[in-house]
Amino acid sequence: xxxxxxxxxxxxxxxxxxxxxxxxxxxxLYGSGHRVTLLTFSDTALDPGTNPLFQYCAxxxxxxxxxxxxxDRIVSLLTTRKADMEDRLMSAAFxxxxxxxLDSRAFDIIQFSGIELGSYLPVIGLKKGAAxxxxxxxxxxxxxxxxxxxxxxxxxxxxxxxxYSAVQARRLATxxxxxxxxxxxxxxxxxxxxxxxxxxxxSPIYVMPSGIxxxxxESCSGEGRADNQLVxxxxxxYRPNVDAVEWFCDSILPVLLQRHPALKLIVVGRNPHPxxxxxxxxxHVSVTGWVESVLPYLQAATLFVLPMRMGSGTRLKILEAxxxxxxxxxxxxxxxxxxxxMREAIEIADGSHRFxxxxxxxxxxxxxxxxxxxxxxxxVRAHYDWSALMRHLLSAYEDLGxx
Numbered sequence: 454x455x456x457x458x459x460x461x462x463x464x465x466x467x468x469x470x471x472x473x474x475x476x477x478x479x480x481x482l483y484g485s486g487h488r489v490t491l492l493t494f495s496d497t498a499l500d501p502g503t504n505p506l507f508q509y510c511a512x513x514x515x516x517x518x519x520x521x522x523x524x525d526r527i528v529s530l531l532t533t534r535k536a537d538m539e540d541r542l543m544s545a546a547f548x549x550x551x552x553x554x555l556d557s558r559a560f561d562i563i564q565f566s567g568i569e570l571g572s573y574l575p576v577i578g579l580k581k582g583a584a585x586x587x588x589x590x591x592x593x594x595x596x597x598x599x600x601x602x603x604x605x606x607x608x609x610x611x612x613x614x615x616x617y618s619a620v621q622a623r624r625l626a627t628x629x630x631x632x633x634x635x636x637x638x639x640x641x642x643x644x645x646x647x648x649x650x651x652x653x654x655x656s657p658i659y660v661m662p663s664g665i666x667x668x669x670x671e672s673c674s675g676e677g678r679a680d681n682q683l684v685x686x687x688x689x690x691y692r693p694n695v696d697a698v699e700w701f702c703d704s705i706l707p708v709l710l711q712r713h714p715a716l717k718l719i720v721v722g723r724n725p726h727p728x729x730x731x732x733x734x735x736x737h738v739s740v741t742g743w744v745e746s747v748l749p750y751l752q753a754a755t756l757f758v759l760p761m762r763m764g765s766g767t768r769l770k771i772l773e774a775x776x777x778x779x780x781x782x783x784x785x786x787x788x789x790x791x792x793x794x795m796r797e798a799i800e801i802a803d804g805s806h807r808f809x810x811x812x813x814x815x816x817x818x819x820x821x822x823x824x825x826x827x828x829x830x831x832x833v834r835a836h837y838d839w840s841a842l843m844r845h846l847l848s849a850y851e852d853l854g855x856x
Contacts, residue, residue, distance in 0.1 A: 555580035598622035643790030661845035670776035751777035761787035775829035
C-alpha cells in the first residue's frame with residue numbers, strides 16, 4: 454500500500470505520546486512491506502544521514518510548527534464558534550505541501566494523527582482521489598475537556614480555566630462529530646475512547662492501543678535503582694500532566710515525607726509549565742525539562758507514579774515505565790484503557806491518602822517492588838509491543854479494501 458501519514462509533531466526523536474505512537478506505526482508499516490510518505494511539523498531540520506525516519510519512509514517532508522499568540526486565541530474564542538484546537542496547527546506552508554504531495558502521486562490511505570490535523574480535511578477532500586481517509590484519534594477530546602472542567606471548577610483559582618474548558622467541550626463535541634463523519638474510518642486508542650466516539654456517526658471505529666518497542670527499554674536489576682526516588686514523565690505543558698504533578702505535590706508528597714523524609718520526586722519532560730517549574734525546591738522536587746532519553750530516569754526510579762485525574766486513552770508513559778521494569782503506582786484513570794492483566798501488574802489507588810499509602814508500602818518492600826516490575830515488563834511485552842499491535846491497524850485497512 455501507498456500510505457500518506459500526517460503528524461502533529463516529529464515522530465523521531467520522540468518527545469510526546471503522539472510522536473512515540475507515530476514512530477511505532479511508521480516502523481510497523483515499513484516492516485509489513487508498505488510505503489509510507491510522512492508529512493510532519495518540526496521546528497528542527499530532519500537529517501537524512503542520522504534520522505531513522507528516512508530509512509522507514511519513502512519520503513519525509515516537514516514544516517515549521519505554526520505560532521499562535523494568546524491574543525489570536527482570545528479573538529477566536531470571542532468572535533467565532535471554533536474550538537481552539539481547530540486552528541492550533543493551521544499553516545499555509547503545511548497546506549501547500551500537502552496539496553503538492555497529493556498532486557504528485559496517488560495514495561491508498563491518507564491517515565492523520567490527532568484532531569488538530571482535521572483542519573486539513575478540505576485540502577484532502579479536493580485532492581485525495583480514490584484514497585481512503587483515516588482519522589487516528591489520540592484522545593476523545595470533548596470528554597477530556599469536560600473532565601478538566603469538572604476538576605477546575607472546584608478550585609476558585611482555576612475558575613477561568615474551568616470556564617474555558619466548558620466552552621471548549623461544547624465546541625469540540627461539534628467539531629469531533631463533524632470530523633468523525635467526514636472520514637472513512639476512525640482509529641481509537643482504547644475501548645473507552647471508542648465508546649465516547651461512537652455516537653458521532655456511522656464511520657467504523659477500530660481500536661488500536663498505543664504501543665512501544667519493548668526491547669528499546671532494557672531493564673536493570675533492582676539493585677541498580679536509587680532509593681526513595683519517584684519519577685513522573687510526560688510533556689509538561691499538557692494540562693492533565695500539570696494537574697497530576699500539582700495534585701501530587703500538594704496532597705500526596707507532604708503525607709509521604711512524614712514517613713520518608715529523604716523522598717524525592719523527579720518530573721521529567723519537555724516544556725515544563727511555569728506552575729511546574731515553581732514546584733522545584735532543590736530538595737524534594739526536581740524538574741528536568743527536556744531530556745535526550747527518559748530511560749536513565751526510569752531505570753534509576755524506585756517507583757514510577759502516575760497520579761492522573763484527567764485525560765483519556767492509553768498513556769504511553771506507563772508502558773515505557775513498565776517496559777523498563779518499574780514498579781508503578783497509578784490512579785484508576787491513569788491505568789484506563791490498559792489490558793486487564795496489565796492492571797494486575799501495577800498498584801492502582803485513588804484519592805490522596807490511598808495513593809500515598811500504596812507508595813509508602815512499596816517503598817518499604819524491595820522484593821515486592823522487584824516482583825511488580827518483572828511482571829509489568831512481561832505483560833507490556835505480551836500486549837503492547839508493536840509486534841502485537843500492528844495487526845489491529847492492518848485489519849482496519851483490509852476492511853477499507855486494502856490488504
